[in-house]
Amino acid sequence: MDDSGVLLEIGALVGPERHRFRLTTELGPHPYGTLWQAEDQASSGRPTVTLLFLPDVLIRQPEFVERLRKLIIVCRKCKHPNALDCYGLFSAKGLFFLAFEAVDGLTLADMFASGKAAQLKPMQKQGLLIQMGKAMDAFHREIHKSHASLAPELIFISSKRGVRVMMISWHYVVDDYFDLMPSKPTYRQYQAPEGFVDPQPTSLRSDVYAFAALAYQLYADKPAFLPDDDEKARFQRELKAPNSLSAKQWSALQSALNPDQQSRPASILELLKALFSEEEDTAANTPEDAHPAPPSVDKPNRVINAISRVKKLIPTGWLQPFQPIIRLLQKIPLSPKVTAALLFSSGLILGLLLSLLLQQPDPQQQQAIRTLTEQRDLLQQELEQARINSPVTSEQPVETSIDELTQPLPALNESEAVAPSPAAQDTSRQALEQPDGLARFRDHFGEAGYAPVVQTLPQDTFLMGDLNRMGDDNERPVRTVSIDYSFALGVHEVTFDEYDQFALATNRPLPDDAGWGRGSRPVINVSWQDAQAYTAWLAAVTGEPYRLPTEAEWEYAARAGTISAWWWGNELVPAMAVCDECGTQWDGQQSAPVGQLPANAWGLKDMHGNVDEWVQDCYSDHYRGAPEDGSALLSGDCSYRVIRGGSWFDLARLTRSSSRYRHPPDTARNTWGFRVALDLPTPISNASP
Template identity: 50%
Template sequence: MSLDSALDHLEAGLILGPEHHRFRLTELMGPHPLGLLWRAEDQSTPTRASVSLLFLPQALSQQPEFIERLRRLISLTRKIQHPHLLPCAGVFPWRGHYFLAFAAVEGRSLAQVFEKQQIAQLSPEQKQGLCLQLGKALHAFHKQLNTAYTSLSPALVFLNPGQGVLLMPLPWRALLDDYYDLCKPPLGYRAYQAPEAFQGQTTRAGDVYALAALIYHLYQGKPAFREGEGEPTRYQRELKAPSGLNAEQWQVLQHALSPEPDARPASMPIFLQQLFAGPDKSLDELIAAKDTPATESKATDVEEALSPRADAPAPETAHSEISTEMHANASTTTYVANEKRARLQRWLKSGGIPSLTFILGLILGWSASQLFKPSSPDTNPSAHLAVLEAEQIEGQAESLEHPATDSESAIELAENSAASLESLTNLPEPSTHSNAPLTLFQDPFQEASSSREISLFAPEMVILPPGSFRMGDLDGRGDDNEQPVREVNIARPFALSRYEITFAEYDRFAQETGRRLPADEGWGRGSRPVIHVSWNDARAYTRWLAMKTGQPYRLPTEAEWEYAARAGSETAFWWGNELRSAHAVCDGCGTEWDGRMTAPVGQTPANPWGLYDMHGNVDEWVEDCYSEDYRGLATDGQAQLNRGCEYRVMRGGSWFDIDRVIRSASRYRHPPNATRNTWGFRIALDLPAPSD
């Protein structure tokens, strides 16, 4: 891929990235179809964790739609967790370019192995282990996101010492098909795609085909199809049986390479079981047979096998540490001091000598908690967003949970918080009325489940700048408690959750702390805002989250809430003084949920600062004790706190309320122990001032 002069002048020692998340370049890894790969240190971590940066070429960096879709895709795929999927920390701007930050990649890509014709140096056990690990990663992608990967390419598969296969989890096809010609050399997934993919039909059966095509390349030493060869070749070409596979295995591989999707194995587990375990032995039995110390001692390191000579320089053996400061979608900002925003770390511990052991029992028995271990009992780090354990390839029974065909590349935004790949082009766009940069981040934490640690992330937060605003009834439609209008100064930056806290987020807290699960009225949980929570419940959630992350989460103050809701406006709503159809969820707001129930969060447009549902959906608790009006109150944005506080303030209005109640200035009071099916909350976080 052609790179411009700015990328040509990257050099070791250069520090780049947004103010709150800096990286220091350490070593050039080389070109990649998607740009240029560098090793770097994550300066936002006290230990300077090792990461890999992928610099996109200017041709892609200058496509705003591509970058926005990339950000959304990263946010979506961060929900999945698996030891053979390469964690992505986000996309960051630099001098008109963008780069992606990944966990450290120390080995070579499978494309490089193919290019250097080094496959023959791998033992049968290593080839088989490579296939199984890659199949595990794809199966985890299918199961956790309920969609097809669609983009399998050797250039996206890395062989990391001590870890084995690492698959880049971004389904690039959803992004690149419109820009494919900008990749020189091409990314390569079209050489492995199923015939139906040429017609835009992307299914999990197509991923089985793609893996089969890659396995053919691995065992035959040359690809079944070349880049640029079209759909007819999938029907016309007669492939020769590859060496290293017996007749039964070749028959299984041929079925997987069938141009008819229904003729292929129904899932990744079934395909791998048929290919490597056979009809008389389950995949679990194969694991048990391989999972012995004797077998493990016979393993040959893949990196050693691929080395041209014994005295070649050894790869680096330093421990790798993965930064968990997943500040995706970050824009340049001056509000967060780098040394003050260092987050909790997760340590990826490898052995003293690089080892890529493909012993099948070890491969299929690894869990995320074994591969990603904290450095000390006091460290509560994370590397992924979802509360999902590393998946075992289980075989035929499990595969029946998901049919082989999907609806294109859709991931339905349902109660499990999964999102649609198609919706990357249809999500509500934040308003551009403000010039304030939209900077998002999520803090990591960890919890224990079934004797293993599960990686989680706090709610997505938006950094808001300091500033002044007029607080109160500016349009003359308010109540006396919105008077007098006063100038309020927010002196320090702070962060506010982008969405109202969802059932999925609150239920995790409730289950861990033994708290009663709030009722959902039969409307659904998952991505809907939590309801039936009191101020006491909301406050308890923030304290739990602060304890889990080590960060000072809290409820927003009343002034902060209105400052964020207005987002620079002085009108009744952030978009103007008159109700606009489908811009909020309330009684008469023009949505399908009006006056009936809550909507899943984020269904109406965000305000200019990227915050969703500030008007309507659910009322939101804030920190303040209620005052009858604003006379004599402080103007520094701090919470109004009184001894013996009888009522707490609630803001924003709900699905049940008329439009007057959902105005930016509207305020109400309720006892802190009361609950209703219209009440929820969002959270805030203190940030350091620029001078700190």
């Protein structure tokens, strides 16, 4: 039983109602809680994940959960093959836990304790350090802040997955409660002397020190410092050189363990280069029985092979502009610096080819798109691998604080958010500001009635579904959809103000606002049937064909001409959406008033997150045979209707443009809302009041 009173046992379901996990294997205690493996019940295929159940003594501390949420948002910016992917913080019935990608549970701390670390071969130790170091370097480049928590219990190791470093900077949330913790973390044992000062003037070089202390223990088979050693020990203790290190390597390690920050290497990569530069070509290729090390930089022949694979799939002549670069790749000498530059240029080549294919979405070219995407991603990884062979700059970027990194963007002023003046006649159309030439307007009716602000959208063809290999089976297969007609979509979700007009006019119960307020907040606790009734009423009182959008129209509008997971890119960016981990003041708590965050390229707000949005379609668990003309799927089993966009309650991955879910049409929750669509007989431009 967990100390929250919840029974943890094999087969138990844990987590909130909409995202459950089934426990399968207890991995054991961890300084930050208890580790379990579980099946993710909310994801297609029920993949295995790792759960870290947090101790109740931490959950009870003031502001701990909120501070941890911020750290999770920050750490998720670090995307690297050796960084442990964190899916988010979950809670239900007083139980709080973190979900990560699947690991075996073996940590470097376990290997130290059992003596297995001492049995590693030199190449295995080298590969382990390189993977750790490159993950930490990625953290520094993305976060620009010291991790301050590097310790062996955060280094997970398996023979199949290699090294994964947990990127949560625990020091920032547990140091005040360190003495209360039932099992003490060990980051203080590895921290630099400046970490003992209050306030702690740590920097990226402080992580270099901690990394060097771990490396010393790996080679000396004993720790550089004991758990109770203080700042004075960092200055007074004289460490003995490990027998397995050369004089040059020991000198490099000593420089990283220098009590003076400025005397240490400027980065972990610089330290790795000093330690392994003589063997860097073999450092990344360990024997089959070793823990996997980073792949070597395969020179630009990988580029030639990649282009050769897709030549037959690409229209004749497309490669002609790139032939000089291809010939150059085959001829010139390859220094590390040149290799990195060419890998970058080659990635651009494949990116341009991919863009050309996506502009002409022939179904027969889908294999080319997939191949180019794979090769582009591989080249990005190769460029990352090349960094360890490239010259290292003397200084890292200036640090910023956690609070600065998670500060929400200021709300944008919206002219359409102002209540409209009564129309002079029963029905009128108010033209509003037009982003990029697309008409925006609002219909009025009666003496004071008004419809939601809508945005006309361009006609085009797009690829619908999981283009980024980040989604579930129900987002496939990717297919081409043509929007060759005119329609408009609500700029934001239907608000309480807008919906309450309908409820009062038709004597329907007002939906519960959960105590958050009404007004400009998106209406919640509405079913698909409620949304249908509202659009039918709006069509009747305005005389205009309002309706729910189709699923294809919704994704078309959310993408706004992009092919990335979100309209802004493939990585979560703080304060661009409202979800459980999106970096806003509303995350995981409640919906936000509409229009608080940036709009996509077509001027649409809150397409990702805030509240889930009902669409017209009946649900199917695949896209085979689905309409390709933008219309709704209305055949088959309609006992479930599709809902799109994710909500304030959901993980970020559920807010992607292609993510989709289903619910019975007569059910409602405080995370569900909708927006309207409007058929247009002809394109509208410069409409006048």
